[in-house]
Amino acid sequence: MNMNQPQAGAQHPLKASKPRRGKLARSEDRAGYIFILPWLIGFFGITLLPLLFSLYGSFTNYDITSQMDFIGLANYERMFSSDPLFWKSLSNTIYYVLWMVPLTTIGSVLLALLLNERVAGMRMFRTIFYLPSVLSGVGVYFLWMQLLNPSTGLVNTLLSWVGIAGPAWLTDPFWTKPAVIFMKMWAVGGGMLLYLASLQSVPPQLYEAARLDGASALRRFRHITLPMISPVIFYDVVTSLIGGFQVFQEGYVMTESGGGGPMHSLLFYNLHMWHKAFTVFDMGYAMAMAWVLFVVVMILTALNLKLSKRWVHYEGGDS
Amino acid sequence: MGQAYSYSKGEAELVQPSLHKPGRRLPLRKVLIFTFLCAGSVLFLLPLWWMISTSLKSMQEIAQYPPTFIPEQFHWSNYLETWTAAPFTRYTMNTLLLTFFAVTGNVIVNAFVAYGFAKIRFRGKKLWFSVLLSTIMIPGFVTLIPQYVLFSKLGLVGTYYPIIIPQFLGSAFYIFMLRQFYLTIPTELSEAARIDGAGHFQIWYRIILPLSKPGLAAIAIFAFNGAWNDFLGPLLYVNDESLYTLQIGLQSFRGAMQTQWNYLMAGSVIVLVPMILLFFLFQRYFIEGMNLTAGTKG
Numbered sequence: 001m002n003m004n005q006p007q008a009g010a011q012h013p014l015k016a017s018k019p020r021r022g023k024l025a026r027s028e029d030r031a032g033y034i035f036i037l038p039w040l041i042g043f044f045g046i047t048l049l050p051l052l053f054s055l056y057g058s059f060t061n062y063d064i065t066s067q068m069d070f071i072g073l074a075n076y077e078r079m080f081s082s083d084p085l086f087w088k089s090l091s092n093t094i095y096y097v098l099w100m101v102p103l104t105t106i107g108s109v110l111l112a113l114l115l116n117e118r119v120a121g122m123r124m125f126r127t128i129f130y131l132p133s134v135l136s137g138v139g140v141y142f143l144w145m146q147l148l149n150p151s152t153g154l155v156n157t158l159l160s161w162v163g164i165a166g167p168a169w170l171t172d173p174f175w176t177k178p179a180v181i182f183m184k185m186w187a188v189g190g191g192m193l194l195y196l197a198s199l200q201s202v203p204p205q206l207y208e209a210a211r212l213d214g215a216s217a218l219r220r221f222r223h224i225t226l227p228m229i230s231p232v233i234f235y236d237v238v239t240s241l242i243g244g245f246q247v248f249q250e251g252y253v254m255t256e257s258g259g260g261g262p263m264h265s266l267l268f269y270n271l272h273m274w275h276k277a278f279t280v281f282d283m284g285y286a287m288a289m290a291w292v293l294f295v296v297v298m299i300l301t302a303l304n305l306k307l308s309k310r311w312v313h314y315e316g317g318d319s
Numbered sequence: 320m321g322q323a324y325s326y327s328k329g330e331a332e333l334v335q336p337s338l339h340k341p342g343r344r345l346p347l348r349k350v351l352i353f354t355f356l357c358a359g360s361v362l363f364l365l366p367l368w369w370m371i372s373t374s375l376k377s378m379q380e381i382a383q384y385p386p387t388f389i390p391e392q393f394h395w396s397n398y399l400e401t402w403t404a405a406p407f408t409r410y411t412m413n414t415l416l417l418t419f420f421a422v423t424g425n426v427i428v429n430a431f432v433a434y435g436f437a438k439i440r441f442r443g444k445k446l447w448f449s450v451l452l453s454t455i456m457i458p459g460f461v462t463l464i465p466q467y468v469l470f471s472k473l474g475l476v477g478t479y480y481p482i483i484i485p486q487f488l489g490s491a492f493y494i495f496m497l498r499q500f501y502l503t504i505p506t507e508l509s510e511a512a513r514i515d516g517a518g519h520f521q522i523w524y525r526i527i528l529p530l531s532k533p534g535l536a537a538i539a540i541f542a543f544n545g546a547w548n549d550f551l552g553p554l555l556y557v558n559d560e561s562l563y564t565l566q567i568g569l570q571s572f573r574g575a576m577q578t579q580w581n582y583l584m585a586g587s588v589i590v591l592v593p594m595i596l597l598f599f600l601f602q603r604y605f606i607e608g609m610n611l612t613a614g615t616k617g
Contacts, residue, residue, distance in 0.1 A: 032442075137591075140587075140591070
């Protein structure tokens, strides 16, 4: 599969001519760089340069119009010691990630298992469950604000049918984040499709053999299905974790003038950062905040990667 | 209970629609699953039904308790009133313009760069490829502020350039996806062309591009989706109302129509319907794209 890895037996042609590269190799080098040039420009221009700038900027006092004043670690100190909204927004975000990631993962695995059965109308079912996940943006948030209306919304109307008095959702600080997570569950179809593809690549012989050995459905799931789809679970968890920490629009669009909702309960980390950067132009501080987020996400991703060796099963791998 | 069905998908698709042979009892398990899926489908579709239904109601009917599922009277004029209450025509044109650049930029540039990473052997390729992969993990918000500063120093804030330019500089994720796709195209094809004297550009354009149509279609659709729903870009860089996109227009429309949920829902329908249509027209490519993503897992 991977062209970079020299295959056993076949000597890599470039390796052979390493000391003095021929004319052909050099023209290949040139061609290679011409092809990746657009990305290289993007990497240096809108990724690396901005990253370095913001790293330096995080140690300064900067409001975009005046000079940058180097103030050392002052931004970071302020963040941890005298900005209660920093902690509030961080804990809001962690709360959101901690619930959203497991719930959407479990939800999409279960849905995929159901949609992998052979019953009539499956094609239609798959379409229906997948459809909401392609919808996003302001329209969807408005729709959910309407659905979650405490008295005349659909959600509480349905709840009243089964005798539950629904909460005030987006106006009750306790229920705002569950409301947003609830909304995310509507879009589990995206993950579902990934799992479905992976479920369908599990060799049926494995199940046949297990059934002959008398393994129960639960055991077959635990010992065959789960290991076989574990790489996709891992991929899904990593990407939704990174995505979850970027939660912003839900807080911005679904609250009064983007303020972060009742008692700042929807003031997510990125929303707080946004206000610091573009409402009060406290850009040095905002860049410091961005770096803290970056480090948190990096640590969690690395941790995930490390832990994954224990439970992610790669076919043909030695894990 | 008949447990003799197979889990393999290939078969499932080929089997005739009649899933139980006449004379054999329909397994209870399947009936349960079918019922469960039906109930779930209703739950998943209800929000969309609610949106359309609300958009056709009168103000009085929306405030009514208990709420109605079907409007007593269909106020189709809500749509016309919404469309004219804000410059939706302009928002649509603006959004289409940005979407056009996003689609063309992403398709051409990512296909071009992916060829370099998949089919050319050059010095430093491994290094650059791992740099590319690591950029996927950088949260967008980390570069958002410095990018804003950069574009503001270039005097481009208030124009579409900060939104359009990045679409032509490649996206790490799409490049990675397409590279995986290209690696499955046999090398013999391009090598034969090389022997016939074709350069890399010709091979890319004449051989690889036509072969990678499904992958490109998936990227086109994702790019369309992304640009159509993009909120942060226009929110950050656009301040003149004449440059508003549908997302920003709808958001500011809310301020003016605070309590008029029939208009707000009509606006939401207007913004979401193109995505729904696109989904039904190109469902195959949505799924193809997701499978490409799944293929990147290892």
